[in-house]
Amino acid sequence: MTFNQTGSPDTKGWLDLLKIFAFGTYAEYKANSANLPQIDDAQAIKLKQLTVVSLACDSKVIPYDVLLTALELKDTRTLEDCIIEGMYAGLFVGKLDQKTKEFHVTETAGRDCKPGELSEMISVLKAWVEVPFHLFAVFFSLPPASCPSRARVVMRLPVARICCPARPAL
Amino acid sequence: MTLFESMCPLLFFWPATYVRESACYLQPHLTLCTTFAALHTWNVCTCYRVQIFEKGPLDVVVFVFVQYLILANGARGRAAVALVQQAISNPHLFHFGELIDHENISALDGAPVLSVLCCSHKSQKEPGANPPRSQPQPCLNLGIVDQQRGPVHASCGNFF
Numbered sequence: 047m048t049f050n051q052t053g054s055p056d057t058k059g060w061l062d063l064l065k066i067f068a069f070g071t072y073a074e075y076k077a078n079s080a081n082l083p084q085i086d087d088a089q090a091i092k093l094k095q096l097t098v099v100s101l102a103c104d105s106k107v108i109p110y111d112v113l114l115t116a117l118e119l120k121d122t123r124t125l126e127d128c129i130i131e132g133m134y135a136g137l138f139v140g141k142l143d144q145k146t147k148e149f150h151v152t153e154t155a156g157r158d159c160k161p162g163e164l165s166e167m168i169s170v171l172k173a174w175v176e177v178p179f180h181l182f183a184v185f186f187s188l189p190p191a192s193c194p195s196r197a198r199v200v201m202r203l204p205v206a207r208i209c210c211p212a213r214p215a216l
Numbered sequence: 217m218t219l220f221e222s223m224c225p226l227l228f229f230w231p232a233t234y235v236r237e238s239a240c241y242l243q244p245h246l247t248l249c250t251t252f253a254a255l256h257t258w259n260v261c262t263c264y265r266v267q268i269f270e271k272g273p274l275d276v277v278v279f280v281f282v283q284y285l286i287l288a289n290g291a292r293g294r295a296a297v298a299l300v301q302q303a304i305s306n307p308h309l310f311h312f313g314e315l316i317d318h319e320n321i322s323a324l325d326g327a328p329v330l331s332v333l334c335c336s337h338k339s340q341k342e343p344g345a346n347p348p349r350s351q352p353q354p355c356l357n358l359g360i361v362d363q364q365r366g367p368v369h370a371s372c373g374n375f376f
Contacts, residue, residue, distance in 0.1 A: 057293070060300045061316075061324040067304045068312035089304055096310060137310060158313035 059083050068158040071097040072117055094119075095132035102138055102151040110147040122147070280309045288318045296320050 063082050066075050072093050075082060085093065094117045101108050101116060110122060119125045126142055129149060133139060139153040159167050284303050291299045300321065303309055315321055 057297050057324040058326060060297045061321065064300050064304060064312055064316060064321070068316055085304070088307070092304070092307065092310075099310075135307065135310075155310060158311055158316075 056083075067093060067096065069160045071100055073097070076118065091128055091131065094128055095135065095137055096157065098129060098132060098149075099137055099154055099157055102140075102154040103157070106151050108149045108151065110149070113149060280306060281311060281314055284309070284315055285318060288315060288320050292320050292323070296324055300324075 059082050062078070063075075063085070066078075066082070070093075072090070075085070075093060097116055098108075098113065101112065110125065113125055113129075114120070114122075117125065117128065119128070122144075129138075129142060137155050138151055140149055140151040142149055284299065284306075287299055288296065300315075303312060303315055
């Protein structure tokens with residue numbers, strides 16, 4: 047009679063690998079590759095694209111040198127192919143500047159939040175939610191003479207109407 | 217109730233008005249599904265059209281990660297490992313947080329859950345074939361556990 051537990055060392059490696067795909071980078075995989083299962087080429091490219099997402103979260107302009115080092119690629123052509131595939135996958139949007147050898151990111155997907163960073167993410171989202179309220183307060187604190195458009199808005203749209211738009215006519 | 221569970225009705229019973237018949241897209245949902253738009257998963261879903269009685273056809277939108285979460289409900293041990301392999305190989309799946317939080321996937325970390333119960337005539341006859349037992353195994357509610365002789369189980373071993 048044989049009893050196997052799910053938490054054997056080989057299965058734990060797969061969970062660690064999944065965590066690296068969730069919020070890790072290719073460099074972290076390479077650093078711990080001895081304890082992790084092998085990944086094939088397609089999975090490696092996917093992890094490299096996710097690494098580009100992490101780099102894009104830090105700065106909008108990423109030099110090719112940084113990308114080549116982080117992704118452990120040798121030539122620019124392979125790097126550009128990897129980035130273009132990530133663009134088609136919807137991971138990030140941007141422009142590849144071959145003159146200055148930089149990747150300008152205009153839009154990027156988010157990655158999974160690490161367990162320790164959840165409170166920081168909540169505070170960031172709270173601050174983002176409060177931005178329109180601050181703008182609203184600033185807008186209505188201006189004197190009417192300095193902002194004629196504000197007077198027009200107040201005349202036409204009551205506050206209750208803005209907060210709770212009326213139903214469309216059937 | 218987690219965020220995912222609260223969004224489940226929106227996922228599975230999306231009105232046909234907002235969903236067209238193509239296979240993989242979620243562009244018209246941006247105004248309604250801002251949470252998932254923030255996750256950048258709107259182009260990662262599968263759309264099915266189903267017939268609901270007295271309500272007409274409904275388009276059912278199932279995200280890729282929802283499919284994996286459903287599969288994770290019945291995957292333990294090696295099946296969970298295979299599911300992880302599929303998830304990291306899927307070219308449309310880039311978020312794994314929900315999958316990591318699933319109990320069957322997080323159990324791969326070392327939780328002592330009985331996954332495979334395999335018994336044979338040989339292993340029951342030869343005491344040396346049994347694995348060494350230094351301490352009582354947890355989560356063994358399938359049979360009687362004797363500290364001296366190992367697990368005595370009224371199982372299919374009698375059939376071999």
